[in-house]
Each structure stands twice: as C-alpha cells, then as structure tokens.
Amino acid sequence: MTLNADFVIINSNELVTLAGSFTSPRTKEQMNNLAIISNGAVAVKNDKIVAVGDTNEVLKQLIGDYEIIDARNKLVTPGLIDPHVHLVFSGTREDELEKMAVLGVSYLEIKEQGGGMNKSLKLTSETSFEDQIEITTRILDKMLIHGTTTIEAKSGYEMSFKGEIKQLEIIKKLNEDHPLDLIPTFLAQGIPPEFENDSDALVDEIVEKWIPEIAKRNLAEYADVFCEKGYYSLDQTRKILIAARKHGMKLRNHCDWLAHSGGTRLSVEIGNLVSVDHLIWTPKEEVEALRGHDTVVVLLPTSPFCYVGTYAKAREIIDCGLPVAIATDVSAANLCESMQMMMTLAVLRMKMTAAEALTAATINAAHSIDREDRIGSIEVGKDADIVIFNAPNHRFFAYNYGINHVEKVYKKGELVVDDGKRVT
Numbered sequence: 168m169t170l171n172a173d174f175v176i177i178n179s180n181e182l183v184t185l186a187g188s189f190t191s192p193r194t195k196e197q198m199n200n201l202a203i204i205s206n207g208a209v210a211v212k213n214d215k216i217v218a219v220g221d222t223n224e225v226l227k228q229l230i231g232d233y234e235i236i237d238a239r240n241k242l243v244t245p246g247l248i249d250p251h252v253h254l255v256f257s258g259t260r261e262d263e264l265e266k267m268a269v270l271g272v273s274y275l276e277i278k279e280q281g282g283g284m285n286k287s288l289k290l291t292s293e294t295s296f297e298d299q300i301e302i303t304t305r306i307l308d309k310m311l312i313h314g315t316t317t318i319e320a321k322s323g324y325e326m327s328f329k330g331e332i333k334q335l336e337i338i339k340k341l342n343e344d345h346p347l348d349l350i351p352t353f354l355a356q357g358i359p360p361e362f363e364n365d366s367d368a369l370v371d372e373i374v375e376k377w378i379p380e381i382a383k384r385n386l387a388e389y390a391d392v393f394c395e396k397g398y399y400s401l402d403q404t405r406k407i408l409i410a411a412r413k414h415g416m417k418l419r420n421h422c423d424w425l426a427h428s429g430g431t432r433l434s435v436e437i438g439n440l441v442s443v444d445h446l447i448w449t450p451k452e453e454v455e456a457l458r459g460h461d462t463v464v465v466l467l468p469t470s471p472f473c474y475v476g477t478y479a480k481a482r483e484i485i486d487c488g489l490p491v492a493i494a495t496d497v498s499a500a501n502l503c504e505s506m507q508m509m510m511t512l513a514v515l516r517m518k519m520t521a522a523e524a525l526t527a528a529t530i531n532a533a534h535s536i537d538r539e540d541r542i543g544s545i546e547v548g549k550d551a552d553i554v555i556f557n558a559p560n561h562r563f564f565a566y567n568y569g570i571n572h573v574e575k576v577y578k579k580g581e582l583v584v585d586d587g588k589r590v591t
C-alpha cells in the first residue's frame with residue numbers, strides 16, 4: 168500500500184500510541200499498556216493520522232513529497248487532554264492561597280474576609296466579554312505550550328442568568344478562534360450572596376430558566392454541579408442534573424472534594440454520568456458502586472497539593488476496576504495549566520504508575536469527554552493531535568519535573584507550538 172503524507176515524524180525513541188481495540192475506557196492492567204513503538208513513526212495528511220509503526224515500515228509506504236521531522240531520542244505522544252477546567256474567571260487569588268497553605272487559614276475565614284468564591288463571582292461579573300476573552304486566551308496559550316490540545320471548559324464564575332450565558336458564549340468564541348478544542352460545560356458552582364439564605368430559589372431559577380435557555384442556544388454539552396458541603400445539597404444537585412438531562416445535556420458531578428457529601432452515591436443513583444470528579448473523601452463501598460457504569464473517575468491532584476493535603480486514593484480506585492483520568496482543575500483558587508505536572512503528582516503523590524498517569528491524561532481523558540473516537544491515541548484515522556517532547560521516555564514527567572518538556576505540538580495536523588513557543 169502506498170500513501171501520501173504532508174509530514175512524517177520518524178525515529179521516535181518512544182512513540183506512545185495507546186492503540187488497541189477498546190470500546191470502553193481503560194481499567195486495571197489496561198492502563199499500563201501504552202502500546203509503545205520504539206524507533207516509531209507517525210505520518211499525517213491534512214488533519215488526520217494516516218500511518219503509524221516502525222520508522223522503516225512507515226517510510227516504505229510513503230510516496231511523493233513530504234516533510235520529515237526527526238524525533239531521535241525523543242518521546243512522541245497523543246495531544247494531552249485536560250478534562251476538568253474552571254476556565255472563565257477574572258482576578259487571581261494568590262494571596263489567599265498563601266494564607267491557606269502557609270498559615271493554615273481556613274477557606275471559611277477567607278470567605279468571611281470577603282475572599283474566595285464570592286470575590287471571583289464579583290470580579291468575573293464586572294469583566295467585559297472582550298477583556299475576558301483576552302484573560303482566558305492567555306490560559307489557553309499556556310495549556311497549548313505545555314502539550315494540551317483539548318480541554319473540558321466549565322462556566323460557573325458568575326452564577327447569574329446573563330452571566331452564565333456570557334461565560335458559555337466566551338467558551339464558544341474561544342473554541343472557534345483558538346487552536347485548542349473546548350468542550351463546554353455549564354457548572355452550577357458558587358452560591359451568590361443574594362441567594363445565600365435561599366439557595367433553593369437559585370436552584371429553581373437554574374432549573375426553570377437557565378438550563379432551558381442554555382439548551383435552546385446549544386451552549387453546553389455537559390451539566391455539572393458543585394455537590395459539596397456549603398454549596399449544592401444532594402437534593403439540589405439531583406434536581407439540576409435531572410433537569411439538564413431532560414434538556415439533552417450529558418452529566419458530570421463534583422463529588423466528595425471538601426468532605427464526604429454523598430455526591431458519588433447520588434451519581435450512581437442518577438446513572439450514566441460521563442464523569443465523576445474529585446472523590447477525595449468517598450468511602451470504598453461508594454467507589455465500588457460505580458463499577459459497571461463506564462463512568463470515568465477524574466482525579467485532580469492540585470487542590471491536595473496546594474492546601475487540602477489529602478489526595479484521592481487513586482490506587483484503590485484503579486485496583487477496584489474503575490477507569491481513571493486526571494486533570495488540572497484550573498480555577499481562580501490555584502492555577503497550573505500543565506498536564507505534565509499532573510502526571511508528576513499522579514506518580515509521586517497518588518501512587519499511579521507513569522503509564523497509568525499518561526493513559527489518564529490521554530485516552531481515558533478522551534473517554535471522560537466522549538471524544539475517544541477522535542482523539543486520545545495515535546491511530547490511523549484519528550485527529551493528528553500529536554506532541555513531541557524533548558524527553559527520552561514517558562517516565563521523565565515524574566523524574567524531571569516542574570519544567571516544560573514540549574518541543575512541538577500539532578493540532579489537527581497543524582504545527583501550533585515549535586521550540587516550546589506558540590507559532591500560529
């Protein structure tokens with residue numbers, strides 16, 4: 168068979184394909200099988216991958232003119248996928264993070280002093296559409312430079328009817344204009360001060376007014392709820408998720424992050440959620456109840472790293488047979504755009520193997536946003552979302568950490584990062 172290609176990446180020390188005939192997200196030992204090709208090559212035509220294999224075998228198939236990129240001594244992986252991002256916010260809170268991390272000041276005290284979520288709701292609401300696009304583009308650029316090519320992007324930092332529509336319109340505009348693909352989620356996140364004593368009234372408004380309008384305008388593929396103590400109760404979460412499902416949205420859920428809220432149990436009761444996220448305080452029996460649902464557990468190591476201290480029990484969750492993805496949880500509370508750093512923390516703090524961490528950052532992350540048919544692995548017919556790392560192998564993320572190993576990023580076959588810098 169002969170093939171035309173625009174370019175071919177050859178001689179990769181490790182070409183991590185994650186190929187395999189799987190229809191479900193990877194579990195248990197499957198998460199350790201990266202399907203690595205040494206001295207591997209991947210050929211691309213337009214926006215798709217057209218050949219994958221040993222360098223000599225791939226080159227034999229190619230005819231005509233094509234560009235050759237030599238990845239000798241380098242690692243090549245699918246574009247990284249970040250499936251949990253609180254993307255649209257204005258105003259940073261580094262002073263609060265320092266107080267929490269160093270002085271042990273509680274989040275509640277920060278909130279009483281006028282900080283925390285309410286500060287972000289206020290500052291974001293006061294920011295214009297255009298200014299917010301500029302602020303958010305800077306975050307997306309950093310993600311891209313660190314090898315991320317697709318993200319899930321949540322609203323939730325305005326929590327008013329107009330504000331949430333604005334947030335989702337911003338996500339839509341950025342999805343059109345930025346090389347990164349953004350999967351939009353409406354998140355019922357904070358409770359604004361005017362509803363603090365009557366959050367049921369806010370939930371009624373979300374169910375009766377916001378969700379129908381968001382659905383009508385086709386602004387969110389997913390709905391998500393902050394099912395946490397001090398935020399949305401189990402009954403309120405159920406009400407919002409069921410209403411969103413009735414309007415055609417797929418579901419995710421923030422569960423058991425600050426404390427055991429019962430949100431994981433509720434997710435099993437509602438059924439067929441695409442992801443449940445955090446699960447730091449979830450009891451073992453409630454984790455086990457998720458088995459057989461194809462729901463991906465998205466683990467988020469940044470808030471434990473920064474101030475919570477306790478990590479989700481990744482080992483227990485994987486060993487009981489659940490598929491795991493990892494994500495940055497980028498938010499106004501703490502900010503790390505690098506999925507490489509998430510792999511570092513997954514290995515060094517959550518006892519995941521380097522292979523499990525990379526599976527969690529690619530193909531399982533693709534499953535957690537329902538895009539596994541197009542991205543998350545290097546296979547013929549998939550989108551040419553490919554990263555070349557100036558590192559010899561996938562274990563390097565945990566060993567040589569806190570720096571950016573990215574050399575080149577291709578998004579749908581287009582070179583968008585070269586020599587670690589954005590080029591288009």
Ligand SMILES: [Zn+2]
Pocket residue numbers: 251253421496
């Ligand atoms: Zn989150």
